[in-house]
Amino acid sequence: MKSKDVQNIVLSKYQNGDTPTEIYRDLNGGVGLATIKRWCQMIRRSGGIKLASPPGRPRIVRTKENIRKVKNRLRRKKRVSARKLSMELDISDRSVRRILRNDLGLRPYKKIIEPALSDDQKVKRKQFANWVRTNFRKKETLKILFSDEKFFDIDGVYNSQNDRVWAVDRADADKKGGVKQKRKFPQKVMVWLGVCSEGITPLVIIDKGTVDHACYIEKVLPIALEYGNKVFGNDWIFQQDGAKPHQHHLTQQWCRDNFPSFIDKDRWPANSPDLNPLDYSIWDEFANAINWNKVKSKTTLIQQLKSSVEKIRESVVFESCASWTNRLYRVSQNDGNYLR
Structure with a gap:
């Protein structure tokens, strides 16, 4: 679930009278309790959740553009190693693996050899x-x-x-x-x-x-x-x-x-x-x-x-x-x- 969707859920629940702790439990820990409390405080002050900038350090390599490049490369040719992707796209091997695992939700699987049955x-x-x-x-x-x-x-x-x-x-x-x-x-x-x-x-x-x-x-x-x-x-x-x-x-x-x-x-x-x-x-x-x-x-x-x-x-x-x-x-x- 995207961050904006979670914010909308928190906003709706808080406006309906749920406490930060109740919201935290309903989300099954998807967002930290401290974050929910901070968002609820924003709602009380301004009526909504307005974040000045995305949380965490800004991405330099794992950008939307590079994620799109990796995704398109896999569409053209499904069998490709992370090392070759790194060389072709001029992205570090570690960043490519993070894009594959964290951003695209992919895992490497070894090709299985089995008889070709008619x-x-x-x-x-x-x-x-x-x-x-x-x-x-x-x-x-x-x-x-x-x-x-x-x-x-x-x-x-x-x-x-x-x-x-x-x-x-x-x-x-x-x-x-x-x-x-x-x-x-x-x-x-x-x-x-x-x-x-x-x-x-x-x-x-x-x-x-x-x-x-x-x-x-x-x-x-x-x-x-x-x-x-x-x-x-x-x-x-x-x-x-x-x-x-x-x-x-x-x-x-x-x-x-x-x-x-x-x-x-x-x-x-x-x-x-x-x-x-x-x-x-x-x-x-x-x-x-x-x-x-x-x-x-x-x-x-x-x-x-x-x-x-x-x-x-x-x-x-x-x-x-x-x-x-x-x-x-x-x-x-x-x-x-x-x-x-």
């Missing part, structure tokens, strides 16, 4: 969510064994937005580990993992060759079958995404012949990592459990993967699987759009 994919996601919610009870969804593959390389996990080093200057930051070196072709391995409400499967590491349907059938599916039967007996469901080795007709046939039940390739929606607990929770938990300082080669990477998988918290695994039906409800409510 209209057809959104429809199938919504159909899948409704199918599960119609045909499965909550306790039955807790018997789903979710699975996924992921590459890990020896350079580790690095988040440029969150990994910060506090130091007095750049040289000091470099000494404290402020430089992240990245190899052009780092050694990497593929890992497979399954999770359910009861825990996690043994980790399968594939460090040689590519993962085709034959490798998947030989090295991965028997591990999933053994774990699922051990935990749930003959009453459980296997899930896998739409990767090519999973969609192969021999893979689908193996699943039909061996698993008590599984979500086939025509049912699971494409482009939906937000519906797999591994993608929206467990992989991050796993990566954070690894001591990347000890990873120097493919051998040490494999050692860390094997030891760190046991550090994944049981509570995180259970909560990520138990919340799956809630995510499906959100998908059915938001017309199949991606969940953040």
Whole structure:
């Protein structure tokens, strides 16, 4: 609310018989009690509130003209940093940030990367969510064994937005580990993992060759079958995404012949990592459990993967699987759009 509007409210209330304290309470502290008393004194003397000049020190940089320039610049190009605005408009970086935050009420947000969903994919996601919610009870969804593959390389996990080093200057930051070196072709391995409400499967590491349907059938599916039967007996469901080795007709046939039940390739929606607990929770938990300082080669990477998988918290695994039906409800409510 503008200052002139507040003054008019104070004037009206005081003329209607309200005391300064009552006016202060009605405004919820929007204006100080001392200011309201001073304005009421002006009203008694002259019949209105007349300020000789705006309160506070006059603005030199954050003028209406500069605010307008920043606003117009953002209209032309929404993606621009405060530093670039400062250089283009010849305004200090601090003043630009104050204009953005205080005068325009804006906040910086990091751009989020998410899958580009087609209209057809959104429809199938919504159909899948409704199918599960119609045909499965909550306790039955807790018997789903979710699975996924992921590459890990020896350079580790690095988040440029969150990994910060506090130091007095750049040289000091470099000494404290402020430089992240990245190899052009780092050694990497593929890992497979399954999770359910009861825990996690043994980790399968594939460090040689590519993962085709034959490798998947030989090295991965028997591990999933053994774990699922051990935990749930003959009453459980296997899930896998739409990767090519999973969609192969021999893979689908193996699943039909061996698993008590599984979500086939025509049912699971494409482009939906937000519906797999591994993608929206467990992989991050796993990566954070690894001591990347000890990873120097493919051998040490494999050692860390094997030891760190046991550090994944049981509570995180259970909560990520138990919340799956809630995510499906959100998908059915938001017309199949991606969940953040």
